[in-house]
Amino acid sequence: MSTLESYVAGYWLRGTDEGVPVLDAVTGEEVTRVSSRGLDFAAMVAHAREVGGPAIQRLTFHERASLLKELALHLGRFKDELYTLSLRTGCTRRDSMVDVDGGIGTLFSYASKGKRELPDDTVFLDGPHEPLGKGGAFVGQHLYTSRPGVVVQINAFNFPVWGMLEKLAPAFLAGLPSIVKPGSQTAYLTEAVVRRIVASGILPEGSLQLVCGSAGTLLDELGAQDAVAFTGSAHTARILRGHPSVLDRGVRLGVEADSLNCSILGPDVRPGDPELDLFVKGVVTEMTVKAGQKCTAIRRVIVPEPIADAVVDAISARLDRITVGNPADETVRMGPLASLAQRDEVRKAIEALRTSAEIVYGDPSHVDVVGADAERGAFLSPVLLRARPGAAEPHDVEPFGPVATVLSYGSVDESVELAARGRGSLVASLATHDPQVARDVARGLAPWHGRLLILDRDDAGESTGHGSPLPMLVHGGPGRAGGGEELGGIRGVLHHMQRTALQGSPDMLTAITGRWTTGSRRLVDTVHPFRKSLAELRIGDTIETASRTVTLDDINHFAEFTGDTFYAHTDPEAAAANPFFGGIVAHGYLVVSLAAGLFVDPEPGPVLANFGVDHLRFLTPVKVDDTIRVSLTVKQMTPRSSADYGEVRWDATVTNQDGELVATYDVLTLVAKTAAEG
Numbered sequence: 001m002s003t004l005e006s007y008v009a010g011y012w013l014r015g016t017d018e019g020v021p022v023l024d025a026v027t028g029e030e031v032t033r034v035s036s037r038g039l040d041f042a043a044m045v046a047h048a049r050e051v052g053g054p055a056i057q058r059l060t061f062h063e064r065a066s067l068l069k070e071l072a073l074h075l076g077r078f079k080d081e082l083y084t085l086s087l088r089t090g091c092t093r094r095d096s097m098v099d100v101d102g103g104i105g106t107l108f109s110y111a112s113k114g115k116r117e118l119p120d121d122t123v124f125l126d127g128p129h130e131p132l133g134k135g136g137a138f139v140g141q142h143l144y145t146s147r148p149g150v151v152v153q154i155n156a157f158n159f160p161v162w163g164m165l166e167k168l169a170p171a172f173l174a175g176l177p178s179i180v181k182p183g184s185q186t187a188y189l190t191e192a193v194v195r196r197i198v199a200s201g202i203l204p205e206g207s208l209q210l211v212c213g214s215a216g217t218l219l220d221e222l223g224a225q226d227a228v229a230f231t232g233s234a235h236t237a238r239i240l241r242g243h244p245s246v247l248d249r250g251v252r253l254g255v256e257a258d259s260l261n262c263s264i265l266g267p268d269v270r271p272g273d274p275e276l277d278l279f280v281k282g283v284v285t286e287m288t289v290k291a292g293q294k295c296t297a298i299r300r301v302i303v304p305e306p307i308a309d310a311v312v313d314a315i316s317a318r319l320d321r322i323t324v325g326n327p328a329d330e331t332v333r334m335g336p337l338a339s340l341a342q343r344d345e346v347r348k349a350i351e352a353l354r355t356s357a358e359i360v361y362g363d364p365s366h367v368d369v370v371g372a373d374a375e376r377g378a379f380l381s382p383v384l385l386r387a388r389p390g391a392a393e394p395h396d397v398e399p400f401g402p403v404a405t406v407l408s409y410g411s412v413d414e415s416v417e418l419a420a421r422g423r424g425s426l427v428a429s430l431a432t433h434d435p436q437v438a439r440d441v442a443r444g445l446a447p448w449h450g451r452l453l454i455l456d457r458d459d460a461g462e463s464t465g466h467g468s469p470l471p472m473l474v475h476g477g478p479g480r481a482g483g484g485e486e487l488g489g490i491r492g493v494l495h496h497m498q499r500t501a502l503q504g505s506p507d508m509l510t511a512i513t514g515r516w517t518t519g520s521r522r523l524v525d526t527v528h529p530f531r532k533s534l535a536e537l538r539i540g541d542t543i544e545t546a547s548r549t550v551t552l553d554d555i556n557h558f559a560e561f562t563g564d565t566f567y568a569h570t571d572p573e574a575a576a577a578n579p580f581f582g583g584i585v586a587h588g589y590l591v592v593s594l595a596a597g598l599f600v601d602p603e604p605g606p607v608l609a610n611f612g613v614d615h616l617r618f619l620t621p622v623k624v625d626d627t628i629r630v631s632l633t634v635k636q637m638t639p640r641s642s643a644d645y646g647e648v649r650w651d652a653t654v655t656n657q658d659g660e661l662v663a664t665y666d667v668l669t670l671v672a673k674t675a676a677e678g
Contacts, residue, residue, distance in 0.1 A: 003033040004191050004212040007198060008040065009047035010205055015039065015213055022185060025090030025336045026326050028376035034184045036213030044179055044209050045221040048150035052177030052206025057146045059204075060121055062641050064173050065114030071202045072107035078196055079104070082161065082189065089160070089186045090335040090378065092327040095290045098468075103165035103193075106487075109471035110169035117490050120638050120646075121514065122146065122175070126499060129509060129517050136519040141509050144497040146175030149225030151496065152218060154240075156231045157183030157338050158293040160190040166471070166487060167229050172207060174496035176227075179218070181211040183232075185338045219243050224250035227496065229486065231295065234258045237482060254495075255482030256475075258398045260422035261286075262300035263466060264415050264441060266432025271310050274457040279431035280311070282455065283404060284318045286467045287382050288334045292402035293342070296427050296467040300394055302418050305408040312386060312406055316361040319382050325370030326377075332370055336378040337401055343378040346401035350383055356391035357405055360384050395421035412437060416444035424479020429453040429466040450477035450485070516540055516635040516651060530601035533675040534637060534646045541634040545598035547627045547657075550586050555624065558590040585621040591628065591663055592616070595654050599632045606672040608645055616665040620656060627657040635666065645670050 003019040005012040015035025022031050056064065079100055086096040118124060126142035133139075151171040155163040164180050171178050182190035194210045197203060211218065219228065222245045230240055234257040245251040263283055269275045286298040303311045327335035337343045350364045367374060367381035382402040387394050394405040395418075409415040419428055428449045430441050433456045442452055451473060453466050469475035469487060476485035486492060502509055506519030522542035529541045559565050567574040568581050575584050592613070601607070622628060631653045639646035650667040 003035050004187055006036060006039055006212045007194055007208070007210040009043045009209070010051075013039065019213065020184065022188065023339065024088045024377075025338050026088065026328075026372050026377045028340070028373075031088055032188050034187055034213040036211050036216050039211065039216065041211075041216055041218040042221050044211070044218070045150055045226075047206050048177040048179060048209060049148060050206075052204065052208075053146075053148055053150065053175070055204035056172060056177060056207055057122060057175040059175075060641075061114050061118035061124070061173060062120040064175070065111045065118070066641065067202055068107050068114065068169055068172060069111035071197065071200070072104050072111065074200050074202060075104050075107070075193065075196060082192060085189050085192055087327050089189060090327060090338055091290060092332060092335050095327070095335065098289060099159050099161045102468075103159075103162035106162065106166045106471045107169050110173055110493075113472070113489055114173050114493070118173070118493070119636075120641060123513070124494065124497070125513055125515055126494075129506075132503065137505055138503070139506055139509055139517060139519065141502045141513060141517070143500050143502055143513060144494055145500065147225045147496070147498050149176060149223070149227065151176050151178045152215075152222065152226070152228045153178055153180045154215060154228065154230045154232065155180065155182050155190075156295070157185040158290060158295070160186040161193055163231060164190055164193065166469070166475070168208065169471070170487070170492035171229075171496050172203070173493045176496050177207050177209075179209045179211065181215045181218070184213065185342075187212045219245050219251070222249065222251045227252040227254065229254045229484075230482075231256045234480065234482075254476075254484035254486065256295060256426070256477075256484050256486065257480065257482040259295055259424075259426040259477060259481040260299045260395060260398055261296055261425045261427050261466075262302050262419045262422060263298045263429040263431070264419065265301075265303040265307075265311065266430060266434060266437045266441070267304045267412060267415075268432055268434040268437055269304075269307075271307060273433070274460070275431040275433055275455070276307075276311070276314065278455050278457070278460050280314045280318055282429060282431070282466050283315055284322070284382075285465060287319070287384075287402045287404050288322050289467065291334055291337050291380070292382075292404075293338060293400055294467050296469065298404055298429070298466060299398060300418070300422065301404050301406045302415050303406060303408055305410055308386075308406065308408040312360050312384070315384055315406075319361055319384065322382055323370055324367050324379055324381065326372040329371040334382070334402065336372075337380055338378065340378050342400070343380050346380060346399050346403060349397050349399035349401075350385075350403060352397045353385055353393050353399065353403075353405060356393045357385040357387040360386045360406070395423075412440050413444075416441060419445055420448045422448070422480065424477055424481045424483075425449050426475070426477040426481045427451040427453065427466060429455055431455045433457060448478065450474055450481065510539060514539065514636070516633055518651070522631065522633050528601045529632070529634060530607045531605050533606040534639060534648070534671050534673045536606075536675070537634050537637060537648065537671070539634055539637065543599055543630075543632050545630040545632070547629045548594055548598055549625055549627045550591070550594065550622050552584065552624045554590065554594070555584060555586050558587055558593075562587075562589075564589075581621050582623075584624055586623075586626075588618040588663065591618070591622050591654060592665070594628065595630045595652065595663070598628075598630045599652075606675055608670045608672060610667065610669050611647075612668040614649075614666040614668065616663065618663050619661045622656065622662055628654050628662055630654050632667070637671075639673060644674075645672050647671075
């Protein structure tokens, strides 16, 4: 049987020894072997830093996002091939969709968010500038830049596709190459995906490398600009935390480890309520999808004491409908565990749980199997236990398989205390239709969990379920769960980048960031900036408008025309009594409208549309016969790679006859990239 190849510095290479066998989870037959013996880990890291990193960092966020979308579309063409290979890992088609489609969907999600939420640039500005001096000559700005390093992924066996792609997407958007070390038991599925990625040529060379087998001395090659993203056991996490590269050389380590996730049934729920059915369905789903081999699976089922028996009966009845066997059989709902060794570990965990709990459903030593040999494959019955009062083991022992333990509580506070005994988890869910219960439980659970699902009849139709990490939300958890964070939308991208506080003059910060900073020079010339295309505009281009007097007739007309007859604009006596106004004042939106009339150039031209206003603030009331004028300055320009126009953000300041700021805001326009011919 051939040994899997690793992808090292642009070449596919095999280890130099015979490797370790990897067996089919269903039949026990040898699928392949894995070995990393003889691989040049130093060359891998150097290739990532010197070839992959620079190639990615030459691309803007939008260009990187476009490549992720292209990659997602490409991998989608091979889903059936991956599903077939996934059968050997013990996955049903439903399980494979979670892994394969989930991974591809994460690429799509990050591609979309990268285009919508990041600039078409290589740096990201974190918020507005910070004034640091009274005169405005000294300011600060937080800036995110790409690190000149590499992300090493060390992944678990249970998600060979999603586990890689959910880490790859944000790292690539952040400008970092990845070296992937998959769990050996299912590495052949990861290898198949990497082969498709490499053969496509979509990602720049050096963006992705693969190690099949032991990580060997890979971590020894890492330094202060590098990171390790680990998913696996708490035992291995402890070893990694003590590695010299982490302790002494500043390698950043993100950990997703053991997690005794729970699901709580609210005290308001009664037999017959929709929430009870949703709760039971959620528990059984999390016990049986991927045979319970999910870091987000429900291990502790926390229910009100008065209906604990009814809940046990309902879960047991639903488990009776689960058919265990060969996942290639369409009638099978749950396949085997990933390996015989994994089955042995789960059986040991069940025995530990039985110290303080009794089995109320299933038999760890026997299961009826469809289409396979129960002894040769890593098959295990779903097992439900019920803990005795005061049980400790359910809060300490994680059975990484189709196993859950029912615990009962007497009060909402006790349910929160039971959940917290897990010492930190990735996710918890609560089934309730009572907003007060939801509030009390959620606020109690939040410090102990990375994600909370509140499930009821209203959101059930759209809910993705307890165990589904979503690209736009944080995936990670405190304490025992590792303390790391993955995904989380753009947070997951910025997590990989370096945030730096810049300090300097407004002109210097404008030059560095590419965004006009308040206090920088304004560039005024004879050509109205609305007559300039994106190619002709410069950061700092400004129009200083003429003045306009705001009359009582203007205010009255606006009030009558719009129907906004708020007393400050229409009732002189009431307006005079208001300490903010002291008399009739103009509507804020009248001021903004008049300001537009002062700066807009009316003729057709490069400015195609106004698509919004950001950060609008009214600072000084405009009274009758006050005079206003506007300074409009090009603040930021963002070309759209897929269109013949780009976005221009303009800094607008409206002042009165005394030079006081009346209003400040950003105007957003779409501007043609080049001037129209003729």
